[in-house]
Amino acid sequence: MTRTAWSAPLALFIATQAAAQDTVVVTQWDQFAQSGITAAGPAMDELIATCKPALNGAEVLRTIAPSIGIRDSYRLAVSAGKTPDLAYTWPAASVLSGYARVGALAPLDDYYAQYGWDQVNAFYKGRNSYDGHVYALPMEQDLMGVYYNKALFAEKGLTVPTTYAEFQALVETLKADGIIPVAFGNRDRWPATNSFSLILGLTAGRALEEKVFFGDEPWTNPAFVQAAQTFQDWAKADYFPRGFNGVGYDEANALFLSGKAAMTITGTWVLQDMIRGAKFDMGVFMLPPVKEGVAPGTMWGEGSQWQLSASAAPEVRNAAAAYLDCLVSPESRKVWVQKGYTVPIGTTPEELTQWGANPVVQEFFTSGLATPDTNFYDLHTTLPESVTQVLYPELQRLVGGEVTADEFLQAIQTAWETAGANGERWIP
C-alpha cells in the first residue's frame, strides 16, 4: 500500500475529529414520541430542522424518553451529576424547585429578559421558580376535561351536562342503558390523581386550594372531605368499569375509543392518541362545578417544562436558550399545534382556529382557557414526590372503598406535614 493511499483517509479522520471537538453539542432529553402520552414526535422532528439556524452551528444530540419514565430518569441523572444540557421533563413546582435547591439547574432569568418569553404568565412562572429565580421554560399547555362519544350521545338523545346534577343524571341514564359511563383505569396509580385533582378544584375552588397548598389550612377541611367523598361515591355508584384499580390507563382509553364507555376524564396530553384512535365523532366538555357556589374551571398546568443543566458550559446554555426561543416562537407554536396536537402556553383559541387545529383541540382549549382566573392546581405536579407517593396508594384505597374520605385526607395531611418539616414544599 502506498503512503498516499492511507494518509488521505487518516487526514480526513483527524480533520473530522478536530471539527467535532470544536462543535458545540447540546444534549437533549425529551418525551416527544410518535405515540402515547405527549406524542408530538412529528412536530419535534420538524422543529429540530427548522430551529437549526438558531443554534448558530451547534448540534442537538437528542434522546427520546417515555413521558412517564423521564421523571425517574432525570432524578437519577441529577443524583449522578449527569443531567443533559437541555431536558423537557416534568413535574415543575415542588420537584423542579428541589432540583434548583440542590444546584442542578441553571437559572433562566437572563434568558427571559433577553428573549422576552412573555407568554409565560405569573402563574406558570411561579410554578417554575425557586427562591426568586426562574429555572424552566414551561411550554405545553395541559388541561383536564371530559372526552365524550358524540355519536353515542346523539344516538341515545343525551346532551352535554351544564350542571353537576345533570352530569349525575347523565351517568344514571348511561348505566340504565348498560353503557360504562366513565372509562377509568387506575392500575398505573397516577390516573386517579388527575381525576381527584379535577373533583377537588370543582368542589373546593382555587382559593381554598391555595390556602392548603401554600398556607396552613389542613387537608382535612370540609370541602376537601366532600371532594374525597364525591370521588369515592362515583366508584361506589359504578361510574367506572369493574375492577378499575386493575385496569391500565391505556386500557381505559381503549375502552372509550372502542365505544364501550361513553366518556373518559383525562387531559390534553393524550389528544394525539385520542384523535388518531377515535373512529366516531368525539367531543370534549368541561366537568361542571361539583359544589354549589364554586366557579367553573378546570385543572391546568404546564405538563412539562424545558430546563437547562447547571453543569452545561456557557456556550452550550446560550445555544440551547436560542434554540428554545425558536421552539416557542409563534411559527413553531403553529407546528406544535398542527403536527403534534400539542398546544404551547400562550396560544389563543383564535390562533387555533386560524391555524386549522383539529376541532377537538379547538373545543378542548376554547373551553379550558375560558376560565383562567378560576382554573386550579394539578396535585400530580404540585405536591412533593414524598407526598405523591402516599397519594397514589391512598387514592387507590379511597376509590376502592378501603378507607373513608377522612382517613384518606388524614394520611395525606401526615405526609404533607412531614414534607413541610423536610423543606420539600413548594411555595410560589
Add this chain to the structure above:
Amino acid sequence: MSSRPAYFFLLPALLLYGTFVVVPILQVTAYSFFSWDNGIVQEFVGFANYARLASDTVFWAALGHNAIWVLLTLAFPLLAGLLLAAMLAERSPRTIQVMSAIYFIPRTIPLVVAGIIWGWIYNPLFGLLNYGLDMVGLGTLAGAWLAEESSALASLNVVGAWTFFGFCVVIYLGAIQSIDPSLYEAADVDGAPWWRKFRDITVPLLNNSTLFLGLYAAIEAMRFFDLIWVTTQGGPGYATEVLTTHIYKTFFLVGDFGYAAVLSVVLLVIVLSLSAVAFRLLRAK
C-alpha cells in the same frame, strides 16, 4: 507446601467479588447513615434513618406480605411438586421426560413476561379467568383479582407458584429416582399401598431436597420484585407491597437514598440470615 499459590489463583475471583458485591454492599450501608436531598448527599445523621423504621407502616406491611409470600410458597409449590414428582416417577422414562419438560416451562419464562401474561388472565375487563368462569356458569365468582385488596396478594402468589412448582418437580424427581428401588420392592412384598410408600419411604428420604427447596424458596420470596412491579406496583393501596417495591419507590421515585439504603440493609440482613441457616443446615446433613 505453601498456600501462597492458592491465594494467587483465588485473587481474580476475589477481586471481582469485592468489586461487584462487597464494595456496593458497603456503599449502600454507608448511604444509610446520611440524609439525602434529590439524590444528593447532605449530612451524616447516624442511626436517624434506622429510627424511622419503627413508625413506617408501609415497611411493616411489606415485611408481613413477604412473610405471607414465603409461607404460601412453601405450602403450595413444594407440596404440588412433591406429589407430582412422586406420581411421575412411576411412569415410563418417556412420559417422565415429556412431563418434566412441560412442568418446567413456566420456570423458563421471565417473571416480567409471566406478569404480563397473568395480568391479562386476571384483567377485569377482558381477562381469561373471568371469561372461563362465565363459560362454565360460575360467573358469580368472577372478580377483579388484582384490583381488590382482599385477593391481590393471593392472586399474585398463584403466579409465583406457577413459575416455581415445575422447578420443585424436577428437583424432587431427581431425588426420588436416586432412592434405592429395593425399598419400594420390600414395601410391595409387605403389601404396602401407594400412600404408605409415599409417606414412609419417599417423604423421609427427600428431606434434603425439601430443605434445599424450602430455603431457596424463602430466599427468593424475600427478593422478588419484577412480578409485582409489572402487575400491581404494590397496589391496590399497599396490598401487594413487599420490601423490594418499597425500596424501589423510596429510592427511585422519592429520591430518599438514605432511607432506601436502610430498607436495603434490612433486606440484606434477612436474606443473609436465611442463607446462613440454609448453609448450616445443608452442611449438617
